Amino acid sequence: MSNPANLPSNLKFTASHEWVKSEADGTISIGITQHAQELLGDMVFVETPAVGRKVKAKEEVAVVESVKAAADVYAPVSGEVVAANSALDSAPEAINTDPYAAWMFRMRPDNAADVVALMDAAAYQAVVDSEAH
Amino acid sequence: MALKQTPLNAAHRAMGAKMVDFGGWDMPVNYGSQIDEHHQVRRDCGMFDVSHMRVVDMRGDGVRTFLRYLLANNVDKLTLRGKALYSSMLLENGGVIDDLIVYFMTEEWFRIVVNAGTADKDIAWMKQQAARHAPQLAIVDHPEFAMIAVQGPNARAKVWQVLPATQAKTEGLQVFQAADCDEYFIARTGYTGEDGFEIMLPAEKAEGLWNALHRNGVPPIGLGARDTLRLEAGMNLYGQDMDETVNPLESGLAWTVDLKSERDFIGKAALLANPPVRKLVGLVLLDRGVLRGHQKVHTTHGEGEITSGSFSPTLEKSIALARVPKAVQIDDTMQVAIRDKMLAAKVVKYPFARNGKGLI
Incomplete structure (x- = not known):
């Protein structure tokens, strides 16, 4: 089980287990949480979105596949995809070893306020804890 | 409904297993990295709790004659004591009720190991057929048995370290042959494509053997790696690769169906009438x-x-x-x-x- 101390306090989170990091240039980086990678197990494949794609909040944007299962990764907010992490093509296991460094794609949000409104670490921890029951 | 537990449930948790609902059983899917566990079995050895599978003993006069009719493969291939045969058990229409392993112990005792999810239906079918064709047989299943599979190139040596008294009876076993070693029924079978043993034993002995193997350097392997190992080995999984809606000839199991001999068996007429x-x-x-x-x-x-x-x-x-x-x-x-x-x-x-x- 995830320990609250493991959740980086500088990140925002979604109920669908993405983490969101605000970058200095106004874009956001998105990956999946420690809890999500634990549930999925050993990652073997990542499908990242095309740069330039316009997406709506909660739209399926990327796919991660572990040995066990495939899982969709959702856009945390509406905006445009501005980068994809191609390093994960050959090293999907980075999501297991360091999930908060293994970003999958970057977006430029339509509204910066949407990012501020996402869950903080404490709120996300409550979601994880409620799933354990 | 509460999940069923094997005698090793507490041992799995103590070893850090991630437990999942596997067909109504609370089973370990992995103890860390599924891929590491997979390689461990291909390169050295590991142990699996397969106690959810069911042992069924058939005893009595004419058990061979009955199995000749019940199973799609031909138990007449079993001439050596302890020898095992992989077979499917078919419906009259050729659909697969289950795949199983049958061990020839004596002319009055054959042992069958069936899948967990199908065990109750299998036993009901066996008893129904026996009532018509071989009412003298005693068909007794053993849900109280535990089963531990130790698989990998070093698996047999590790088992002999832990159970030295069984070595004399098991070191001469051919692949697909078993020996009855008092409390331990040890078969040189598996579901990984590696050498090794499957050990059936009384539930109260299971945790002791499990922990002794672990102390001797045999790590536990979850059902996740069991699935990738069996798939690489080209072994069918009941419920995925075949079930009651398909016949064995369309399921990669033609090699397990004996259509050459004269004998009749349940499902034979349907297979002959419906070429794949x-x-x-x-x-x-x-x-x-x-x-x-x-x-x-x-x-x-x-x-x-x-x-x-x-x-x-x-x-x-x-x-x-x-x-x-x-x-x-x-x-x-x-x-x-x-x-x-x-x-x-x-x-x-x-x-x-x-x-x-x-x-x-």
Whole structure:
């Protein structure tokens, strides 16, 4: 089980287990949480979105596949995809070893306020804890 | 409904297992990295709790005659004491009730090991058939037995370290042969494509053996790695690769069906009357992605479906078994529908990997 101390306090989170990091240039980086990678197990494949794609909040944007299962990764907010992490093509296991460094794609949000409104670490921890029951 | 537990449930938790609902059983899917566990078995050895599988003993005069009729494979192939045979058990219409292993112990005692999810239905079917054809037989299942599989190139040596008293009776065992060693029934069988033993034993002895193996350097392996190991080894999984709606000839199991001998068996007439139009083939994905069960495939001869698919840790690519039109040949390529894409896969001869090595 995830320990609250493991959740980086500088990140925002979604109920669908993405983490969101605000970058200095106004874009956001998105990956999946420690809890999500634990549930999925050993990652073997990542499908990242095309740069330039316009997406709506909660739209399926990327796919991660572990040995066990495939899982969709959702856009945390509406905006445009501005980068994809191609390093994960050959090293999907980075999501297991360091999930908060293994970003999958970057977006430029339509509204910066949407990012501020996402869950903080404490709120996300409550979601994880409620799933354990 | 509460999940069923094997006698090793507490041991799994103590070893850090991630437990999942596996067909109504609370079972370990992994104890850390499934891929590491997979390699551990191919390269050294590991142990699996397979106590959810069910042991069924058939005893009495004429048990061989009854099994000759009950099973699609021919128990007359079993002449050596302890020898085992893989077979399917069919409905009259040729659908597969289950796949199983039958051990010839004496002319009055054959032992059968069946799948967990089908055990109750299997036993009901066996008793129903016996009531008509061999009412003198005693058919007794043993849900109280535990079963531990120790698999890998070093598996047998590790078992002998831990159970030295069994070595004399088991070191001469052929592949697919078992010995009755008092409390331990030890079979040189498995579901990984590696050498090793499957050990049936009383439930109260299970944790002791499990922990003794662990102290001797045998790590626990979860059901996740068990599935990728069996898929690489080209072994069918009941409920995915075959079930009551398909017959064994369209499920890669023709080698387990004896249609040559004169004997009659349940399902034979249906198999003879309905020549197969589909077959099971091995696939390797050429594009990036992961093949999974139920994905549709498009061949030049028509459509088919993946029955089992995963990532192969040994080959480091995605592999699958698929049921396709019979005209499909080795080296053909086909398209697999994965989400919104069509990806290319090639038909290969399987098994994909066995005895520590990739074969593709």
